[in-house]
Amino acid sequence: MAHRLGFAGKKLLRMVLLLLGVSLAAFLLMSASPLDPLQTNVGQAALGTMSQEQIAQLEDYWGVNDPPLERYLGWLTDVLHGDLGTSLLYRVPVTQVLAERLKNSLWLMAAAWVLSGALGLLLGTVAAACRGRWPDRLIRGWCLLISSTPAFWLAILLLMVFSVWLGWLPIGLSAPIGAQASAVTLADRLRHAILPALTLSVTGLANMTLHTREKLCDVLESDYVLFARARGESTRSILWHHGLRNMALPAITLQFGSISEIFGGSVLVEQVFSYQGLGQCAVTAGLGSDLPLLLGVTVVSAALVFGGNLIADLLYGVVDPKIRARVRAYGRKGGA
Amino acid sequence: MTPLLSVEHLSISFTQYDRGTRRRILPAIRDLDLTIDRGQVAAVVGSSGSGKSLLAHGILGILPYNAHMEGTITYDGAPLTPKRAAALRGREIVLVPQSVGYLDPLMKVGPQVGRDKTAVRAVLDRYGLGPETEGLYPFQLSGGMARRVLISTAVAASPALVIADEPTPGLDARAAGRILGHFRELADAGTGVLLITHDLELALTIADKVAVFYAGETVEEAPAGDFDRLEDLRHPYTRALWQALPQHGFRPIPGTQPYPGALPEGCPFAPRCPKCTSECGGDVPYRPLDGGFVRCLHPERGNAS
Numbered sequence A: 001m002a003h004r005l006g007f008a009g010k011k012l013l014r015m016v017l018l019l020l021g022v023s024l025a026a027f028l029l030m031s032a033s034p035l036d037p038l039q040t041n042v043g044q045a046a047l048g049t050m051s052q053e054q055i056a057q058l059e060d061y062w063g064v065n066d067p068p069l070e071r072y073l074g075w076l077t078d079v080l081h082g083d084l085g086t087s088l089l090y091r092v093p094v095t096q097v098l099a100e101r102l103k104n105s106l107w108l109m110a111a112a113w114v115l116s117g118a119l120g121l122l123l124g125t126v127a128a129a130c131r132g133r134w135p136d137r138l139i140r141g142w143c144l145l146i147s148s149t150p151a152f153w154l155a156i157l158l159l160m161v162f163s164v165w166l167g168w169l170p171i172g173l174s175a176p177i178g179a180q181a182s183a184v185t186l187a188d189r190l191r192h193a194i195l196p197a198l199t200l201s202v203t204g205l206a207n208m209t210l211h212t213r214e215k216l217c218d219v220l221e222s223d224y225v226l227f228a229r230a231r232g233e234s235t236r237s238i239l240w241h242h243g244l245r246n247m248a249l250p251a252i253t254l255q256f257g258s259i260s261e262i263f264g265g266s267v268l269v270e271q272v273f274s275y276q277g278l279g280q281c282a283v284t285a286g287l288g289s290d291l292p293l294l295l296g297v298t299v300v301s302a303a304l305v306f307g308g309n310l311i312a313d314l315l316y317g318v319v320d321p322k323i324r325a326r327v328r329a330y331g332r333k334g335g336a
Numbered sequence B: 001m002t003p004l005l006s007v008e009h010l011s012i013s014f015t016q017y018d019r020g021t022r023r024r025i026l027p028a029i030r031d032l033d034l035t036i037d038r039g040q041v042a043a044v045v046g047s048s049g050s051g052k053s054l055l056a057h058g059i060l061g062i063l064p065y066n067a068h069m070e071g072t073i074t075y076d077g078a079p080l081t082p083k084r085a086a087a088l089r090g091r092e093i094v095l096v097p098q099s100v101g102y103l104d105p106l107m108k109v110g111p112q113v114g115r116d117k118t119a120v121r122a123v124l125d126r127y128g129l130g131p132e133t134e135g136l137y138p139f140q141l142s143g144g145m146a147r148r149v150l151i152s153t154a155v156a157a158s159p160a161l162v163i164a165d166e167p168t169p170g171l172d173a174r175a176a177g178r179i180l181g182h183f184r185e186l187a188d189a190g191t192g193v194l195l196i197t198h199d200l201e202l203a204l205t206i207a208d209k210v211a212v213f214y215a216g217e218t219v220e221e222a223p224a225g226d227f228d229r230l231e232d233l234r235h236p237y238t239r240a241l242w243q244a245l246p247q248h249g250f251r252p253i254p255g256t257q258p259y260p261g262a263l264p265e266g267c268p269f270a271p272r273c274p275k276c277t278s279e280c281g282g283d284v285p286y287r288p289l290d291g292g293f294v295r296c297l298h299p300e301r302g303n304a305s
């Protein structure tokens, strides 16, 4: 127990440090940005017609003249009080924007994540079981092909085929255009998430498939599979009893670790599909010099990625008996 | 009485690719003959890395896909075809592997010994392994325990033929003796035991007969009793092995076993043999001699030449 608490405490401390570091980095990058918030958001023409006082007021609003350190510390104090600030672009609390975007993005990322994990496992297993024969070669070739295809290009291709030529799926956005938020049905949401989720899952899918195949081939060539065969176990039984078990551990780590990749991909994919998610929000906030929003997005996404890795670590201990035994032994020592 | 298992002119070769393109055939076993009766322990003795394990895999029909096997294996009076081997392995013909590396590292011991819980309990009990053993993972087993678990996996099936592949590495002499004792017990109860090992001394403690394996061939088959006196042994290599035993002076033979890819013409032992003549470069048949077999033109026993 003491060990578990120690583990959790260490992880928590690391997370706080990570969030601090990431937010500071985002802040510094933003401060160093050559974009003038007034010019981008108000416009050169509009600025020209304004009085000096008005411009000063605007500069005040966008925080142009405040010393950077003061701005960052100010933001940090607010955050510690539970206030993420107000978005400069949308003029609503950052938490509100984040909540809405996060909801959209989570749908998308969860779908892509499950799809790439499940399908990758399946394809990888098929490839390993037929290793060296044509299904294996086909699957491997396809994986190499799609993992060398840029996600945004694939997104555009899918859009052209399914939305423009075939007209089966909407071109963009996370809900029908002009619809009231309350009138948006689950079916609408799903229809809008299909293409982005598909695109997003593709990169992770290739990774997962190749990894599963590699690992399973190792397992199939292992001594314990040889012994299982010597004991008369069928190929199916071997795959099911020994293959899955020994493959699960690395697959879990890979899959939870891939959350960061999926998130990174979502920034591009959401942009192409004009999907109102967190990734797109990051781009908007970055280009629009919306500092509180950008920092909010950064912190939330870093926490998300960190959470994924943390879950992978924890699950590792649950699945691997060696780690479990070590933890138990440690616990006994620590508890005594 | 027909023997339980008889292996005649067995050869196993591998197709290998040198630097990706050049194909070559590597003969791991070239000519192996052996018979085992019910209730008998037959040991195949050869130095490490001589391809002895492949004999076990060949009998069980679990050779890798790039292996090619020729010769006849007869089990219980009928040819042991791949199909028959597949039906019998794990049931009538079982393997006791070398190490816990042959157990699934992520599976508890109990279910790996067998599906039937009461049978598992009974067999583990027989080898002095308590109920707690069932809940352990392979990496938690000590050397001696692991060995007994591995025997249990084989015995749980009540087999007619047990193939033990190097079952005692890493054990001290006493522990190894105890483990081998378990195999002797099995044989005394009517099971045929094929013991594959590099350790002639240990093999002699339980074996009824010994086949000596050199460079892919059986060079001699002799009743265990023949190893009591040097004069009773037939092949120069067997005699050399005997003299290399600690109680017989620990005299090693110079030279090394040829690599399967670089075998000399004729007798493979010729480069190391003190009695080699020019005829030894030709064909050397495997023939019966004084209650055993030998593959030598000038066998030592009885000074036939």
Ligand code: SF4
Pocket (backbone or CB within 6 Å): B236, B237, B267, B268, B269, B270, B271, B273, B274, B275, B276, B277, B280, B284, B295, B296, B297, B298, B299
């Ligand atoms: S055949 Fe000739 S070379 Fe081979 S072991 Fe006999 S005597 Fe020696």
